[in-house]
Amino acid sequence: MNIIIPMAGRGTRLRPHTLTVPKPLIPIAGKPIVQRLVEDIVEVCNDKVENIGFVIGDFGKDVEQKLLKIADSLGAKGHIYHQEQALGTAHAILCAEELLTGNTIIAFADTLFRADFTLDSSKDGIIWVQKVEDPKAFGVVKYDEDGIITDFVEKPQEFVSDLAIIGIYYMKDGDFLRKELQYLIDNDIKDKGEYQITNALENMKAKGSKFVPGTVDEWLDCGNKDVTVNTNMRYLDFIKDKKLIADSAKISNSTIIEPVYIGENAEIKNSVVGPHVSVGNNTKINRSIIDTSLIQDDTKITGLNATNSMIGNYVQYDGKAEDLSIGDYTVKK
Incomplete structure (x- = not known):
């Protein structure tokens, strides 16, 4: 084949x-x-x-x-x-x-x-x-x-x-x-x-x-932001019985509402994450409330209250509640 x-x-x-x-x-x-x-x-x-x-x-x-x-x-x-x-x-x-x-x-x-x-x-x-x-x-x-x-x-x-x-x-x-x-x-x-x-x-x-x-x-x-976030949500439902949180991820003083994917060396502090969130490798989240969103690698997020959002690689975000679609290498304060 x-x-x-x-x-x-x-x-x-x-x-x-x-x-x-x-x-x-x-x-x-x-x-x-x-x-x-x-x-x-x-x-x-x-x-x-x-x-x-x-x-x-x-x-x-x-x-x-x-x-x-x-x-x-x-x-x-x-x-x-x-x-x-x-x-x-x-x-x-x-x-x-x-x-x-x-x-x-x-x-x-x-x-x-x-x-x-x-x-x-x-x-x-x-x-x-x-x-x-x-x-x-x-x-x-x-x-x-x-x-x-x-x-x-x-x-x-x-x-x-x-x-x-x-x-x-x-x-x-x-x-x-x-x-x-x-x-x-x-x-x-x-x-x-x-x-x-x-x-x-x-x-x-x-x-x-x-x-x-x-x-x-x-x-x-997976044609646009909204349907891609929805597809991420559906896939997390499909594979929710599998191991989705990397052993190297660090989670402190936070609530994880499954299903949530958390990648290698990700750090989550003082936050509520989930359900239906994917967090990429090396991404850091602090003082945030996030559900139904897709966040990629090497991103730093502080003070975010978000749903139905898609955030790229190497993003730095320090802000307020929004419905987001942020591409790679963006800085927002």
Whole structure:
């Protein structure tokens, strides 16, 4: 089994947090979004995952090394591919064309999921979907009474289906998908100005592939500050029975309302923290009341009363109650 993770997007909706860190490396309950994603995919796979390919922009060598370590931690070989221009989902996937062979999973790194199933690798293809209220912003599927997908529609402006494609796909024949993706590029076939995977899937379906929808228990977005804080909250609920507070963390004269993640060498004094707070490595919190928030590494916070907040790395904050979204290296007094 191969996994391809397209993640070259700039994450503009999550600024200022993505000005210094690519969105897929933003931590959720102590682990980067992309690490959570690949761990969840590996967990539902029957087959051993041999290769994980990350399709990135110009993120720098440090990011590349972190991604390779994530693959290694899962017993797979990591690969880095670069997408120089944002030309659509089909183009992004094709950047990792050498991994488009045999059983292949493609998962876009701006979404997380929770599911209780084991992947059925005997299917020609599985397209994971979730019912949404407003499907206009998504690709959607329609399927027949036998559960076979009959149509893929990209961002329909008139209602055709409310089953949104969440950005995770399984293909039994990765080589077939690669050929159809290349066909789109070679013939400049675009939808809404970009090369779309849904057009390749339509071609495969027309040539006999039978795709079925897969459903997940929960689809978690990481597109902007509010939904990322919510995703952090939901993940803490999912893993609340695991050890979430590092042994090296120092907590004094404080109340921790679980579930809370507290990273290595973090210090919490004279504060109430939780529920649903993630505190990064080396972060120091004093005289504060914080719930439902995500605070990253090497940050110093004093006198904060906050909820629904996201605070970056190397922040220094000394202030008053607010709903915050503060990027890296900010100083506020």
